Amino acid sequence: MKNILQSIYFYLDTRFKLSDLIQFAKKKKVPEHKHSFWYYFGGICLFLFILQVLTGILLLLYYTPSVDSAHESIQFIMSQVKFGWLMRSVHSWSANILIAAIFIHMFSSFFLKAYRSPRELTWITGFFLLLIFLAFGFSGYLLPWNELSFFATRIGSDIAGTLPLIGNHIKTFILGGTDVTGATISRFFWLHIGILPLLTVMILGIHVLLVQILGMSKPIGIPENKVKEVPFFPNFILKDSLGWMLILALIGVLCVFFPWEIGQKADPFAATPIGIKPEWYFTFMFSTLKIIPAHIFSIEGEMIAIFGFMIGGLLWMLVPFLDRNAAKERRSPVFSFIGWVVLLYIVVMTAVTYLLPGL
Amino acid sequence: MKLKHSLFTRRQFLNGLLGGWLGALLASFLYPVIKFVFPPTREPDQVILPFADFRDMEPNSVKTFLWGTKPGILKKKDDGSYLAFVGVCTHLDCNVSYLADQRKFFCACHDGWYDENGRNIGGPPPKPLRRLVLSIEGEDLIIKREGGERVED
Numbered sequence: 001m002k003n004i005l006q007s008i009y010f011y012l013d014t015r016f017k018l019s020d021l022i023q024f025a026k027k028k029k030v031p032e033h034k035h036s037f038w039y040y041f042g043g044i045c046l047f048l049f050i051l052q053v054l055t056g057i058l059l060l061l062y063y064t065p066s067v068d069s070a071h072e073s074i075q076f077i078m079s080q081v082k083f084g085w086l087m088r089s090v091h092s093w094s095a096n097i098l099i100a101a102i103f104i105h106m107f108s109s110f111f112l113k114a115y116r117s118p119r120e121l122t123w124i125t126g127f128f129l130l131l132i133f134l135a136f137g138f139s140g141y142l143l144p145w146n147e148l149s150f151f152a153t154r155i156g157s158d159i160a161g162t163l164p165l166i167g168n169h170i171k172t173f174i175l176g177g178t179d180v181t182g183a184t185i186s187r188f189f190w191l192h193i194g195i196l197p198l199l200t201v202m203i204l205g206i207h208v209l210l211v212q213i214l215g216m217s218k219p220i221g222i223p224e225n226k227v228k229e230v231p232f233f234p235n236f237i238l239k240d241s242l243g244w245m246l247i248l249a250l251i252g253v254l255c256v257f258f259p260w261e262i263g264q265k266a267d268p269f270a271a272t273p274i275g276i277k278p279e280w281y282f283t284f285m286f287s288t289l290k291i292i293p294a295h296i297f298s299i300e301g302e303m304i305a306i307f308g309f310m311i312g313g314l315l316w317m318l319v320p321f322l323d324r325n326a327a328k329e330r331r332s333p334v335f336s337f338i339g340w341v342v343l344l345y346i347v348v349m350t351a352v353t354y355l356l357p358g359l
Numbered sequence: 360m361k362l363k364h365s366l367f368t369r370r371q372f373l374n375g376l377l378g379g380w381l382g383a384l385l386a387s388f389l390y391p392v393i394k395f396v397f398p399p400t401r402e403p404d405q406v407i408l409p410f411a412d413f414r415d416m417e418p419n420s421v422k423t424f425l426w427g428t429k430p431g432i433l434k435k436k437d438d439g440s441y442l443a444f445v446g447v448c449t450h451l452d453c454n455v456s457y458l459a460d461q462r463k464f465f466c467a468c469h470d471g472w473y474d475e476n477g478r479n480i481g482g483p484p485p486k487p488l489r490r491l492v493l494s495i496e497g498e499d500l501i502i503k504r505e506g507g508e509r510v511e512d
Binding site for chain 1: 392396397
């Protein structure tokens with residue numbers, strides 16, 4: 001038996017160069033210092049993404065993307081299919097936790113200046129992954145075709161529609177028409193299970209590959225020879241999987257006690273329900289649009305806010321090239337300060353949405 | 360009492376513990392997935408039809424109704440009483456038809472024959488047509504599974 005296994009291994013090894021990979025895995029080390037904790041969030045994001053893929057594939061067995069049957073098929077999954085409630089709740093809960101984990105991963109990388117040379121592309125691919133996952137959230141939210149998601153999509157696409165010149169074209173392209181209809185479900189479904197997963201696999205591949213090639217970033221100011229390192233396998237991976245198990249247990253508890261709701265089936269002609277708001281990770285932008293004055297220096301306030309977010313996002317993506325101090329391994333308190341301001345803004349505006357709903 | 364020799368080392372014990380835990384974890388994940396993949400049965404417990412639609416049937420004739428996702432066949436006998444079947448051949452799941460002049464049910468797929476009471480009398484069908492239980496309550500015709508049986512869970 002052992003000989004057979006050995007010869008199978010030898011066969012594969014000569015073709016796939018497995019021993020090189022194994023050598024790499026054996027040698028791979030992870031720095032250990034007082035900020036090491038934040039390293040785990042990348043792995044958690046990856047784990048949650050895999051969970052999304054698996055539960056998403058299962059939901060595809062019963063979900064039907066059309067106005068007449070989308071909501072009904074979700075009801076069928078939640079009430080008739082065995083463990084359907086579990087699969088859908090895991091998909092919805094872990095989607096939300098994934099977005100939160102991505103934000104934590106992004107801000108921790110930002111404050112540790114992990115974006116600095118030579119890891120600029122890791123940061124930029126990560127930024128694209130953030131956009132992709134926000135699009136995942138936006139498109140997936142509509143698929144159950146309930147009234148909250150219906151109106152959230154109307155609002156969200158209308159914001160895109162206010163952009164000058166190209167706005168209406170973007171809106172029509174996103175919705176597959178001028179309104180949220182069955183064509184929108186088809187389009188969001190296409191995006192959610194076709195385009196976005198494909199993009200994710202490609203960009204995530206580059207992102208993870210870069211981490212393997214360049215190794216983990218160490219915080220600025222820790223001398224190269226003073227960093228303690230632990231082997232990736234098994235030390236780090238075991239702690240990593242402990243984190244995954246804890247997250248999984250959390251998701252399990254949430255799904256059992258708070259199964260994801262189905263909501264009322266969307267009625268395009270009904271009045272928009274009171275307290276309508278987008279998914280929580282869009283609320284900081286949503287509240288900004290509500291708060292901003294209608295006109296600033298005779299320019300439409302909404303437009304300024306939208307452009308502000310777009311330019312802000314662009315600058316955020318280009319931070320590795322703007323932060324010249326970090327690139328030279330010097331501390332860059334200005335960027336830390338900017339990071340805190342951005343984080344504070346997001347937290348406060350998100351809290352405002354929920355604490356001051358009448359705003 | 361201290362054992363002189365142990366059957367396994369501490370390392371083996373710990374590895375076994377970890378491996379066993381992983382196996383149990385995997386099993387607990389696979390169980391719901393497998394249950395999920397197999398769809399729940401869509402066969403109804405009962406079907407309620409308005410009796411008015413069937414009262415005026417000729418003797419020795421049939422009318423179909425929806426039995427879940429399958430055709431149900433309601434047959435009026437010569438004495439005026441009714442019989443209900445699942446109109447699906449017991450051989451390989453084809454839908455059967457009633458040939459009133461021959462007083463037989465016929466399955467075109469593999470030349471299967473049943474008599475007017477649904478008993479298999481010729482060709483490959485291994486079993487009679489599945490009978491359903493009929494009752495008339497007021498204006499409703501209630502059709503149920505025989506003996507509350509479930510064909511599949």
